[in-house]
Amino acid sequence: MSRIDVTQLFEEKREKLSLVWEAGREGGGRQIDERAVAASTQGIIGHLNFIHPNWIQVLSDPEADYLDRLDAAILRQNMERLAQSNLWCIIVTGGASVPDAIRTFADTMGIPLFSSPYPSLEVIWLLRPYLGRALAPFISLHGVLLDVLGLGVMITGESGVGKSELALELVSRGHGLVADDVVELHRIAPETLEGQCPPMLRDFLEVRGLGMLNIRTIFGETAVRRKKNMKLIVHLQKPSMDINSMERLPLGDVTESILDVSVRKVIIPVAAGRNLAVLVEAAVRNYVLQLRGIDSAGEFLARHQREMESRENTGNPQHHSDPGNPENKCS
Template identity: 45%
Template sequence: MLDSLQSLLEQTGPRLQLRWLNGEPEQGSPLRRPERARSRESLIGSLNCIHPNCLQVIGRAEQRYLQALGRTAFEETLEQLFAEQPAAILFADGLEPHPAFFAFAAEHDTPLLGSSLGDEELINHLRYFLTHALAERQTLHGVFIEVLGMGVLLIGDPAVGKSELALDLITRGHRLIADDAPRFARIAPETIEGTCPETLRDFLEVRGLGILNIRAMFGEGAVQRSKTLNLIIDLQPLDQQQIAGLDRLTGSLSATDVLGVAIPTITMPVAPGRNLAILVEAAVRHQILRIRGYDAGVDFIDRQARAIRLDRPDPPGPGSRP
């Protein structure tokens, strides 16, 4: 879990050559304060006093700018920089901070970090790492599986057949990501990524069979570590009257809010004799066509409208010949 600068250095320090410049704080230094957790503050970026970053990076260009300032302007800039209470100030390219940085850092209790990597390389690595590590997360009950390259979450009441359906899909060449408690993180404005808790990875519980190790049974190609959530299929045991009430043109397509992102959702009736694995594959193929801009229901309606127009041509106008 990434919740402090100390854990950040433990996980990325050796690879990114990060080190403490003014000593490691005795207590954990939070990466983002609770009041800023949902703010628009950028996680990391080059020195910016107008829109401060959580981690302010100073490279050679920023150092030259600071050195060119007069004494008063330099001190005012540092005062503004530290007043925003960044989680840390990071010096790239092996730069040594001006002595004034150490004085301000001690006054504001701000850690200073250093790295021999260039500022652009450092920002790119840490932005990717922090975006994933600090993303909003939510755990949903269901089976998360990759079908035809799309991440599909199977949900429904207990004992409705989610695990049995997932097992059927796995035998048809699709891949398990997580059973029971997949974890989802919003890694981009419209992107939700699903993963599996470490303790549950590779396992699938099937009633009557117990816990199955899908990797051991079907091989490496039957499991996947993570996938973008593209579609939710809600398995519901509907009676004939409820099934008859479904829209026969558009089906039961709706949307489910997951971490602020609307995920397409299909309610799939569960009834004896229905081959759910084939239906899930068909639902995924249908959703792929929707993403590409094609909707079979709309196409069918347009085709019927054209047929009606051809069968019943417009009457001749007032001045037309008989």
């Protein structure tokens, strides 16, 4: 489960936003996690709101002036409402002076209070995607994630099928390694899975017989990627039968659901003499064409259908070949 604490946010964004910890330091261990955010009706971050409080309340000059002019009884009522919400921290922006009521509230309730000289909109724009990534649902899967022709491709398969060896060959052909063995996938958008490598394994690729290889050191900076959106799964499958008896022309798209995101999947049988690196590159190119509306298999089937209809119309019936049968491939 993804979570983040206030101190982590402050340390990671202190330099970028020139943050100053004004009050409520005892609340530095306050955490927020993806389940709490998903179960709450509160917004993650926004300008000061007493009716529907955000997890992070942002104050600029107008909000600070409003609090200073607010009646004491009404202000106290609003502060109590904030105290009962899931308030995580408060950020005073734009160089505005910190209202005494907010400073006292932060110290009393242990709510971290930060200040930043940057405008409120800039603070919100920067923190919203940061929090979205930090709190994104994630899962760890076994496989190898690569950047192949600009597309995030995860190679899967049972242990010993040759995933790492294939990854090494693809890297030697100019593609980039993201993660080997353990791939962390974060759902950063409804239809987007971002893959990255655990810090412990970053830049390394394990190959049987060679051990751990530092890809960055061997192939250079351009051979590795910190993260990549995963768009295609290539599954290496050891055939349990003669490869010639396996389906030659798959007619339907295969997908796999990961964190409720449907990802296109290509299954490649592994056999002696097959150039898997070339097959993976061809699978990526074909998938890119499909994204552009070009379906090679559909074009072939349409051509086959037209040929059958042409022969029937000319009164010259011949053997109707099955496009999925390797013995009846159209010439």
